[in-house]
Amino acid sequence: MRWRLLLEYDGGGFAGWQRQENAPSVQAAIEVAVRAFSGETVLVQAAGRTDAGVHATGQVAHLDLAKQTTATTLRDAVNHHLKPQPVAVLAAEPAAADFHARFSARGRRYRYRILDRRAPAVLQRGRVWWVPRSLDVEAMNAAAQRLIGRHDFTSFRAAACQAASPIKTLDRLEVRRVESEVWIEAAARSFLHHQVRNLVGTLHFVGVGKWVPEQVSAVLAARDRRAAGPTAPPEGLYLTGVDYDLPVGSS
Amino acid sequence: MRWRLLLEYDGGGFAGWQRQENAPSVQAAIEVAVRAFSGETVLVQAAGRTDAGVHATGQVAHLDLAKQTTATTLRDAVNHHLKPQPVAVLAAEPAAADFHARFSARGRRYRYRILDRRAPAVLQRGRVWWVPRSLDVEAMNAAAQRLIGRHDFTSFRAAACQAASPIKTLDRLEVRRVESEVWIEAAARSFLHHQVRNLVGTLHFVGVGKWVPEQVSAVLAARDRRAAGPTAPPEGLYLTGVDYDLPVGSS
Numbered sequence: 001m002r003w004r005l006l007l008e009y010d011g012g013g014f015a016g017w018q019r020q021e022n023a024p025s026v027q028a029a030i031e032v033a034v035r036a037f038s039g040e041t042v043l044v045q046a047a048g049r050t051d052a053g054v055h056a057t058g059q060v061a062h063l064d065l066a067k068q069t070t071a072t073t074l075r076d077a078v079n080h081h082l083k084p085q086p087v088a089v090l091a092a093e094p095a096a097a098d099f100h101a102r103f104s105a106r107g108r109r110y111r112y113r114i115l116d117r118r119a120p121a122v123l124q125r126g127r128v129w130w131v132p133r134s135l136d137v138e139a140m141n142a143a144a145q146r147l148i149g150r151h152d153f154t155s156f157r158a159a160a161c162q163a164a165s166p167i168k169t170l171d172r173l174e175v176r177r178v179e180s181e182v183w184i185e186a187a188a189r190s191f192l193h194h195q196v197r198n199l200v201g202t203l204h205f206v207g208v209g210k211w212v213p214e215q216v217s218a219v220l221a222a223r224d225r226r227a228a229g230p231t232a233p234p235e236g237l238y239l240t241g242v243d244y245d246l247p248v249g250s251s
Numbered sequence: 252m253r254w255r256l257l258l259e260y261d262g263g264g265f266a267g268w269q270r271q272e273n274a275p276s277v278q279a280a281i282e283v284a285v286r287a288f289s290g291e292t293v294l295v296q297a298a299g300r301t302d303a304g305v306h307a308t309g310q311v312a313h314l315d316l317a318k319q320t321t322a323t324t325l326r327d328a329v330n331h332h333l334k335p336q337p338v339a340v341l342a343a344e345p346a347a348a349d350f351h352a353r354f355s356a357r358g359r360r361y362r363y364r365i366l367d368r369r370a371p372a373v374l375q376r377g378r379v380w381w382v383p384r385s386l387d388v389e390a391m392n393a394a395a396q397r398l399i400g401r402h403d404f405t406s407f408r409a410a411a412c413q414a415a416s417p418i419k420t421l422d423r424l425e426v427r428r429v430e431s432e433v434w435i436e437a438a439a440r441s442f443l444h445h446q447v448r449n450l451v452g453t454l455h456f457v458g459v460g461k462w463v464p465e466q467v468s469a470v471l472a473a474r475d476r477r478a479a480g481p482t483a484p485p486e487g488l489y490l491t492g493v494d495y496d497l498p499v500g501s502s
Contacts, residue, residue, distance in 0.1 A: 008373045055374060072369075079370055088370040118323075119330055119339040122259045123306060123378065 001066070003074060004095040005030075005044075007059040010086035012126045012235065016052045017059075026050070026087055030061070033081035037074075038067040047101045047242040048108055051194070053234030055127070058109070058241035062101040099244075107171070107243035108191060112184040112200045113236045116207075128181060129200075129236035135182050135207030141175040143206040143213035144184070147199060147220060148173055153192055154223040156202070158231070161193035166223075168192060175203060182207070185240075194231050201229035252317075254325060255346040256281075256295075258310040261337035263377045263486065267303045268310075277301070277338055281312070284332035288325075289318040298352045298493040299359055302445070304485030306378070309360070309492035313352040350495075358422070358494035359442060363435040363451045364487045367458075379432060380451075380487035386433050386458030392426035394457040394464035395435070398450060398471060399424055404443055405474040407453070409482070412444035417474070419443060426454060433458070436491075445482050452480035 007030070015023035019031070030044045046061040065074075075092040082088065098104075115121050115128040116135040150169040157166050172187035184203060186196050202219060205211045211219075211229075219227045258281070266274035270282070281295045297312040316325075326343040333339065349355075366372050366379040367386040401420040408417050423438035435454065437447050453470060456462045462470075470478045 008370065010374050010376075057374065076369065083371070086373045086376065088373045090368070090370045117341070118327065119259065119341045120334070122337045122339045123261050123308065125261075125337065127374065 001068075002062055002064050002095040002097055002099055003071075004093050004099060004101065005061045005063070005075075005078075005089050006091040007046075007061060008057050008088050008090055009055060009059070010126075011050060011052070011054045011056070013086065014052065016054070017046050017049045026056075026059075029082060029085050029087050030078065030089075033078045034063060034065070036081040037077040038065055038069075040066060045101050047105045048239050050237075050239055051234055054237045054239065055235075056239040057111075059239050060101045060105070060242040060244075062095055062099055101242070104244055105190075105242050106245055107187060107189055108239065109172075109241040109243070110186045110191070110196045111238045111240045112186070112196060112232065113238070114182040114184070114200075114204070115180060116182055117180055124181075126235050129233050131204065131208075133208060135204070136209065137175055137177045137182055137207070139209075139213055140182070140184075140203045140207045143203055143211075143216040144173040144175050144199075146213060146217045151220055152223050153195060153220070155219050155225055155228040156195050156198035157192040157225060158194035158198070159225065163190075163192050166192060168195070173199065197232040197234070197237060198225075198228055200232035200236070203229075204232065205229040252319075253313055253315050253346045253348055253350060254322075255344050255350060255352065256312045256314070256326075256329075256340050257342040258297075258307060258312060259339045259341055260307050260310070261377075262301060262303070262305045262307070264337065265303065267305070268297050268300045277307075277310075280333060280336050280338050281329065281340075284329045285314060285316070287332040288328040289316055289320075291317060296352050298356045299490050301488075301490055302485055305488045305490065306486075307490040308362075310490050311352045311356070311493040311495075313346055313350055352493070355495055356441075356493050357496055358438060358440055359490065360423075360436070360438045360492040360494070361442070361447045362489045362491045363437070363447060363483065364489070365433040365435070365451075365455070366431060367433055368431055375432075377486050380484050382455065382459075384459060386455070387460065388426055388428045388433055388458070390460075390464055391433070391435075391454045391458045394454055394462075394467040395424040395426050395450075397464065397468045402471055403474050404446060404471070406470050406476055406479040407446050407449035408443040408476060409445035409449070410476065414441075414443050417443060419446070424450065448483040448485070448488060449476075449479055449481075451483035451487070454480075455483065456480040 019027045044063045071092045113128040121130040154166040270278045322343045364379040372381040405417040
């Protein structure tokens with residue numbers, strides 16, 4: 001029986017989603033919790049293999065389980081065995097046998113949170129990128145609009161990126177102020193490695209007035225990683241949702 | 252020279268605002284940081300002496316400093332010396348010689364955050380009261396409206412409360428859903444000890460259907476602490492603001 005899980009986690013203490021030899025991963029934490037409940041050694045596969053330190057409020061994963069159970073029992077039991085790790089199953093539901101969290105996904109949504117003020121982050125420490133000066137949100141959003149669409153995103157691609165092509169379609173990149181923070185919302189069918197954090201690093205240069213929005217078009221056209229801004233830190237990034245052709249609950 | 256400070260802190264690691272012999276306090280953390288900057292042993296007095304574990308996003312305090320400095324230098328220097336403690340000075344400004352953070356205050360505002368879902372708190376751990384079932388926000392808000400106004404709040408007063416009278420005027424008590432959380436906003440000139448948390452403990456009983464909103468009027472009329480619900484935990488409570496007759500910056 002295939003199950004789909006909706007997951008939230010604090011990426012701060014993990015080396016990322018993916019299981020590794022000598023470092024804690026979100027994947028291993030969930031696999032261990034599922035084994036404690038079912039006695040089965042399972043493979044839990046996620047829609048997005050988030051990097052070290054990156055959070056999720058809407059990660060989706062799937063696994064196959066021989067044990068007979070219900071969605072609420074699976075959710076509650078895995079949460080019980082996950083304690084005290086900062087990972088939670090928000091929902092579990094039966095999935096079609098051919099559902100694959102990664103390959104069936106039609107879209108990923110990310111949010112990046114920046115706290116732009118002189119005083120350091122306190123209550124949001126580890127949850128935001130702290131930038132000690134006020135950002136020009138309007139300029140950042142104007143720059144962001146120049147990046148939307150189908151482009152060669154080589155300028156925003158990590159050297160280690162394993163994608164076959166640097167051409168992606170960015171469906172949404174929106175910058176807005178939310179109280180004392182600046183939120184950047186990004187959506188695409190899929191992203192290159194570090195693409196969101198590299199986009200944010202470039203928008204940050206616009207936000208502090210180092211670049212004008214128009215320059216960002218030249219950065220994109222350069223197709224050269226060195227033309228763009230640095231990679232923004234992981235602690236501000238959240239995988240907020242994954243979209244599938246079939247709405248949640250109908251598969 | 253008297254200074255007014257606007258403060259944010261994570262109360263989780265502190266025994267409360269007030270300086271104590273053998274436990275960390277927010278007050279001592281700030282006094283130590285001010286001394287590191289100025290060489291002066293100062294008394295920092297706050298508008299609200301928050302309890303152990305209670306947070307603040309808008310605490311106000313004052314102190315007297317002989318050293319000549321500017322508002323931005325004071326803010327940045329104290330923040331520098333506060334590191335790595337989870338306390339920050341959001342703003343510093345000169346205050347009138349007769350300004351007193353506590354006695355000049357004309358109003359206090361608090362927010363209480365509840366995460367009401369089956370899955371435990373992860374990204375909001377230590378920042379909310381986690382309640383593992385969905386709350387009836389409409390019923391809670393209806394109950395809250397019955398508590399607004401000038402009343403004898405003995406039913407919601409901690410045994411240790413040192414206030415001269417249990418009669419207070421509750422100006423605002425509002426319950427609303429904010430995404431996956433329930434927020435309770437409370438405002439009054441002043442509150443009794445544990446009053447907000449005791450009000451929340453009672454509204455929680457309404458939210459889970461144990462009490463109907465009408466019963467809350469009887470709880471209030473009982474003037475007996477045993478008639479009300481239990482004290483809600485500290486980690487959901489935030490002192491969000493303090494109001495003065497003179498707007499900030501004009502004193």
